[in-house]
Amino acid sequence: MKKASIFSLIFIFVLMLVGCDKQEMTFVSQPVGYALMSDIYVAKGSFVYRSNEPYNVNQISMELYYLPSVWGEIEVVEDQQLSVDNPNFLIIDYDTPNQKVFAKHIHIGENSWTAEIDNDQVKYVDQNGDDILEILVDELEAKAYVEALDLQNAYFLDSEMAMLDGYLSILDTIDAGAVIQKVSTVQIVNITWTGTISSFPDLATHFPDHDSTEVNTLYQRVFEKAEEPEYKTNEFYDRK
Numbered sequence: 001m002k003k004a005s006i007f008s009l010i011f012i013f014v015l016m017l018v019g020c021d022k023q024e025m026t027f028v029s030q031p032v033g034y035a036l037m038s039d040i041y042v043a044k045g046s047f048v049y050r051s052n053e054p055y056n057v058n059q060i061s062m063e064l065y066y067l068p069s070v071w072g073e074i075e076v077v078e079d080q081q082l083s084v085d086n087p088n089f090l091i092i093d094y095d096t097p098n099q100k101v102f103a104k105h106i107h108i109g110e111n112s113w114t115a116e117i118d119n120d121q122v123k124y125v126d127q128n129g130d131d132i133l134e135i136l137v138d139e140l141e142a143k144a145y146v147e148a149l150d151l152q153n154a155y156f157l158d159s160e161m162a163m164l165d166g167y168l169s170i171l172d173t174i175d176a177g178a179v180i181q182k183v184s185t186v187q188i189v190n191i192t193w194t195g196t197i198s199s200f201p202d203l204a205t206h207f208p209d210h211d212s213t214e215v216n217t218l219y220q221r222v223f224e225k226a227e228e229p230e231y232k233t234n235e236f237y238d239r240k
Contacts, residue, residue: 026052031231033221034142037214040070042136044146045218054226055195060219061188062207065149066171068108068124068132072115073170074101074156080167087159090115090122103164105157109148112157139221197223 030046037043047060074089076082082101084094092100102115102122113124113132124132136142148154156164189206203219204212225231 026050027054027232028234029054029226029232031222031225031228033218033225034139034146035214035218035221036133036136036142037064037210037218039133040067041065042067042142042145043210043214043218045222047219047222049226053194055193055197055199055223057191057193059188059190060203060206060222062210062215062218063146064187065146067136068106068113068154069122071154071169071171072102072106072122072124072156074103074167075170075172076101076167088164090117092117092122103156103167104159105161105164106154107157107163108154109144112161197226 028048028050030048032044032046035043035045041064044063044065045060046063047057049055049057076099082089082091084091088104090102090104092098092102100122104115106113106115106124111126113126115122115124117123118131126132126135136145156167158164187207189203191203191206193201195201200216200220200223202212202216204210204215207215
């Protein structure tokens with residue numbers, strides 16, 4: 001009886017192994033790409049697929065992160081009257097109803113940036129005088145920017161390049177849900193597309209408020225990463 005029981009257990013175990021062979025490995029993945037979307041936003045694009053074919057897309061999303069030309073503007077209250085030559089700020093239309101106050105210096109990630117006026121617009125430049133918009137065209141720089149903001153490693157500096165306390169971004173006062181680091185809403189689209197990278201669809205139609213070329217370029221970057229192991233966030237077996 002004991003031998004029969006042992007052989008029965010072995011037989012069951014073999015059946016289990018055979019059953020595993022019939023299972024198909026599939027993936028849940030979230031590849032990401034980064035792009036300068038406009039002079040207001042940097043975007044992080046991603047998609048989720050649940051298939052052994054990475055181009056069977058279930059959901060795409062685009063997260064938008066404000067640039068410092070937006071979140072660098074400071075809300076000034078009545079008890080914070082500033083002199084026009086205050087070294088901590090860049091002031092436009094001083095002491096008029098159109099007055100705008102920007103942090104003269106800001107910190108993002110490992111770098112510091114300084115506000116300048118260019119054609120009546122505020123831009124932030126690095127120590128070499130390079131505009132942050134020119135820097136963020138590089139995807140790795142855009143990625144570093146997004147990651148710094150996700151970690152809330154972005155803040156105002158004073159003229160001595162120390163953290164400037166006591167002032168809020170205008171975004172913090174417009175909407176309690178919008179912090180200086182990130183737009184409060186994430187655009188998500190559910191879509192089914194089965195094909196290959198060569199049959200790349202026009203995803204810009206799902207994001208009509210943004211430049212079509214920039215949108216499609218962003219998702220081209222995302223899809224190119226689809227089969228890279230580092231972007232597969234989970235793997236599981238789907239029994240046939």
